[in-house]
Amino acid sequence: MSYLLNKMGIRGSLRKNFGAIVILAFTGSVIFALPFFRFEYYDAYVSTYHLTNTQMGVFGTVIGVFGIVSYLFGGVVADGMSVKKIIVLSPILTGLGGLLHLLPLRFWGLVGIYALWGISTTFAFWPACVKAVRVMSDKDSQGKAYGFFEGMQSVAGAFTALVAVLIFKWGTSGAGNEVLAMKYVILFYSFTNIAMGIVALYTVEDDKIVLDADKVSFKGIKKVLKNPAVWIICLVSFCNHVFCLSIYYYIPYVTDILGAAVAFGAMMGVLRKFGSIGGNIVGGYLADKFGTGKLMLSAYIVMLVGQIAIFFVPAGVKSSTIIVTILFITILTFFHMNYAMAWTMMSEGAVPIEYCGTAAGLICTAGAIPETFISLFAGNMIDNHPGIAGYRYFFIFLTIVIALGLVLILIWKAYLKRAKMDKSKIDEKAMDKLKQYV
Template sequence: MSSFLRKIGIKGKLGDNFGAIIILALSGSVIFGLPFFRFDYYDAYISTYHLTNTQMGVFGTVIGVFGIVSYLFGGVVADGMSVRKVIVVSLAGTGIGGLLHLLPLGFKGLLCVYALWGVSTTFAFWPACVKAVRVMSDKDSQGKAYGFFEGAQNIGGAVAALAAVALFNWGASRMANEVLAMKYVILFYAFVNIAMSIVALFVVKDDSMMLSGARVSFKGLVKVIKNPAVWIICLVSFCNHVFCLSIYYYIPYVTDILGASVAFGAMLGVFRKFGSIGGNIAGGYLADRFGTARLMLLAFIVMLGGQVLLLLTPVGKAGIIIVAVLFVTILVFFHMNYAMAWTMMSEGAVPVEYSGTAAGLICMAGAVPETFVSILAGNIIDTHPGESGFRYFFYFLTAVIAAGFVLILIWRNYLKRARIDKSKFDEKAMEDLKQYV
């Protein structure tokens, strides 16, 4: 196995810790299954729990609000707490939330469950994973490390999604009961989360994570807040997460507006998970070779072009294949972009010892879209039924992608100026040194 990893460029610290990174990735792949599975079964979920599109959006808002608060403190905790404890508690808490979801809950009860998931899937879990991956890889292999981390997450998520689809179809067809079928899906994801928490308890070793933090401290928070690189990454993360949440609305657009079958839409949903793998891994190799900023600029250009073409595609069955191809293309480049956003911390020289704190702030910025994107989309679609509602939302999404493109231009200029400033500092230091020689 080690020889194969070396052949594909996985060596050094990354090669030594590759297995641990995959375990972290698989944990991340299942922990988000419960809070977001409702999008894969959008129509069935609404009918099962008697909800409106706006109420579906409120769930996303609840996750976002609790996520913002959680990430603010969770990033600091990630710099000084056991990674194993963070992962185990987060996975177990998410699984317990799934079991609570099986109770006969109304809208308010469901809000409480989503609030629990808003804490259990965020807080220190994601910042701890981000920091661990950075620490467990060399500086020149950050792209590959995060690429395989995101890719393995998507593989795990895709396999889990396929199993969930099989369970739902079995319950819906054999039992002729969509409500029961939905409960099978929830029970499956709850069981997988609890099972992964047990695996993490015995497999993840803190000593192999090489984390530098020894205790929880807010000392690094001020330093991170003063770093302009972190703020630029936060804004890029904001744009990325707006798009990440918006991906789910392509499928109802293809089925409800263009007239594709539900099965076709479900396969697009599965491909969303499998198709992203190539973008994650290929993006990792390309970022290590050509630089993160250059790759992300290309990704935003392709995403923007694809979104404009999608808006120009005529509505009707003739546009189904065109939109599906555009969806896949945009998806691949988005996941190149999404995975590489974390390598911006290394490119921007964010101190390693404060990686968790920085990741917490970046995740907090990424959680902000949770508070309004889903409810905004649901409200627009409810207020403007049919094609117009989706088009209005896609106009908004196009503007966000354009903003991300501008931010990467700013990032490239920041890196250029930072190198110039460092060069001037080094020249001045040499001149001062000559006075004593």
């Protein structure tokens, strides 16, 4: 194993803590399966629980509202609380929420479940993971560290999603009972979450993940808010999460508008996860070699071109499903380069490591804001503009968001250039002052 890691260029702290990062990644993958699996089985979920597209959007809004509050305070907690406790309790609570989902609940009962998931999947869990990965890797391997962290999440997510598809198909193969098949999928994801919490309990060691903090403190928020780099990363995170939540609507577009089967839509979700593996890991190596800014700029350009190309794919043509699926995977591969590398911007922008958890919490808060309106906005647009029109209007909005992300990366590159020049001037002044005493 050591030989293989060495060949892959994984050395130093990253090599020493690689196993711990894999556990964090696997846990981070399964914890988001329950709150978002409804998108991969969109049509079946709507019919099973007798929902409208707008009600489906409400679930996303609930997760977003609870996520904003959770991330804001959870980032501070992540700078002072045991990572082990966070990654053990979070997936177990999420899994228990899944078991509650099996009860004969109506719409408002489901809202309560999504509120629970809004807390259990966010709060201190994600900021703690982000900080832990940064602490457990060297400065010159941040890209690879976050690339493998996101990539291993995709590996675990692809595997569990594939198993879930097989379970769903098995559940519908007999009597074609989608309600029963949906319950099997929920059970699978629930027990997987609980199992990962138990695995973390016996495998994660607190002394292996040092967070460099003695206690929970809110003083870091003020210092973090004064850092321009954090604000730019927050805006990039906002755009990334708008897209992250929006990509789920490619699946009902392919099934509802282009006429593909529900199982094919679920397989698109699996292909998305496999495509993201390459984007995450390859993106990590490229970011370490060429710089985060250059990589993200290139990725946004490819995303923009791919998104525009979808408008030229005609509906009602048999080959359209395949073309849109190929574009979908291409866009998603480059998106995941951006998504993983956004965290390396903290290191590139010199965000102090002792406030990394607090900064991650604020960045996650910015990322959670789209959850309050994207699903509701998309669902309402699809309901009010039946057929292809609703999806086309939503895709126009998505194209604008990608273009905004591209502009933000240009601003980021300009900021880094200016910061480098300012630092050079400070160094020159210090050197001139020193010469006076020599």
